[in-house]
């Protein structure tokens with residue numbers, strides 16, 4: 001037996017959803033740069049789930065199904081209202097709410113293709129409602145119902161603030177959703193696939209994936225990037241902060257990647273959005289601090305920024321609470337999780353690797369009063 005720490009370089013499945021080859025990311029064969037510039041998030045959902053871009057009719061049908069299924073059970077709202085809200089991690093609240101959704105879906109365990117497609121729609125439609133309802137409830141406000149005529153990106157921002165967002169915010173948020181939608185066999189997607197490969201249901205797969213995304217080495221990094229930027233606070237403080245962090249062998253959040261070594265192709269789009277949005281808000285210091293950090297970490301450690309680095313100043317500029325950054329990642333990535341769950345069901349085999357045993361051997365049981 002050979003072991004590979006963290007399964008680095010191990011090819012664990014075939015997939016036709018997204019690919020990373022020579023640091024180029026594609027969804028179903030479409031380059032992420034092309035999709036980021038041109039596609040709506042709804043088109044990307046359709047593309048990931050169906051393997052092709054939608055026609056106008058297909059897109060309208062998807063949009064209408066998403067809007068019809070956006071409401072969440074009142075019991076989930078009541079559950080959120082019952083939390084002692086300051087101490088609740090939003091990712092834990094979202095994970096719990098998604099798991100609870102299964103209790104209100106009579107077809108949760110129906111494994112037919114039709115039932116699974118409807119679950120996919122429900123999960124994709126309800127995640128934004130869950131995240132925004134949680135945010136409003138903890139601020140002492142009532143949740144806002146989605147508007148049918150708004151796009152997915154616009155609706156999220158509308159449900160969060162209660163006000164229709166400006167075009168620049170919708171465009172930036174849509175792009176961020178497109179860029180985060182799928183990423184080959186990342187940790188949360190792998191988690192979802194392992195879970196459903198036991199033939200467990202889609203709610204279980206997505207709940208498990210949310211748990212994996214929450215960690216700071218994965219989706220949880222974006223919130224921590226903003227925490228770090230807030231702590232640094234000025235461009236002048238960047239260098240001393242990094243010197244100290246390097247000396248203490250601390251990991252710099254938002255840098256490094258298991259697969260990309262030359263750079264994450266999503267980062268440049270987020271960097272540009274960060275430049276534009278911070279100049280609109282008059283807080284370009286976040287962008288300036290970020291680019292200064294990028295220069296130092298890249299040249300001194302050879303670690304380029306990943307998708308989480310510039311998304312932090314983008315979401316901050318959109319006025320979003322920092323601890324909602326990772327839940328927003330889930331709002332987008334659920335589209336990829338679902339595509340992978342459907343692909344796993346379509347050609348399933350239990351995922352069960354081996355472990356190389358390194359513990360004690362030949363032990364003899366000793367009765368408790370003799371230990």
Ligand SMILES: CC(=O)SCCNC(=O)CCNC(=O)[C@H](O)C(C)(C)COP(=O)(O)OP(=O)(O)OC[C@H]1O[C@@H](n2cnc3c(N)ncnc32)[C@H](O)[C@@H]1OP(=O)(O)O
Nearest residue numbers: 216217218219221250251252253254255256257258306308
């Ligand atoms: C959406 C996403 O999930 S993108 C990733 C988000 N996560 C982060 O931004 C957290 C910070 N980054 C990291 O922790 C890592 O780069 C990961 C987890 C993304 C990838 O990790 P791995 O491929 O397992 O690399 P690993 O953690 O083993 O690091 C290899 C070496 O580079 C160093 N390194 C890697 N990333 C960083 C970093 N961000 N800051 C400082 N050093 C780093 C490690 O300390 C290690 O050094 P060593 O060999 O001297 O011990």
Ligand SMILES: O=C([O-])CC(=O)C(=O)O
Nearest residue numbers: 182183185186187258307
């Ligand atoms: O692929 C990974 O390991 C992490 C990542 O960038 C993502 O999930 O978007």
